[in-house]
Amino acid sequence: MLGKFTMTIVVPGTLAAAVTFKTTIPSPCTLQHLSMVQSNAGNARVKIGTSADDDAYLAYTEAGQSGTPVTKSALSDWIGAARPHLAKDEIFAVYVDHDGDGGTAAADLTMVLTFTEG
Numbered sequence: 001m002l003g004k005f006t007m008t009i010v011v012p013g014t015l016a017a018a019v020t021f022k023t024t025i026p027s028p029c030t031l032q033h034l035s036m037v038q039s040n041a042g043n044a045r046v047k048i049g050t051s052a053d054d055d056a057y058l059a060y061t062e063a064g065q066s067g068t069p070v071t072k073s074a075l076s077d078w079i080g081a082a083r084p085h086l087a088k089d090e091i092f093a094v095y096v097d098h099d100g101d102g103g104t105a106a107a108d109l110t111m112v113l114t115f116t117e118g
Helices: none
Strands: 004-014 019-024 029-037 045-050 058-062 070-072 091-097 107-117
Touching (some): 004 019, 029 045, 058 070, 091 107
Antiparallel strands (some): 004 107, 019 091, 029 070, 029 107, 045 058, 045 091
């Protein structure tokens, strides 16, 4: 059985601008699941990729609103209809557009990403 681990990203308060999270992957892994929500009826959207290709794994997708998360875990949810496999030392990036295309800014954004080793 492959070990699971999570990455949790929380941005408290109302977002005033776009936010980017980047990390270097310490060992090979596969992104299995994403859950994302904002506390208000904001228009935040999220895309996932690398420093070289900002939507390599997930094109912009709206986050859940008013405390109801949106989840992504089906093969068809990911670019290429395959779960993202990340290599050791790859720069993994999560990009947040705080208000979609000029809509309402997100408040209290939470994202939980679940990976399996290997």
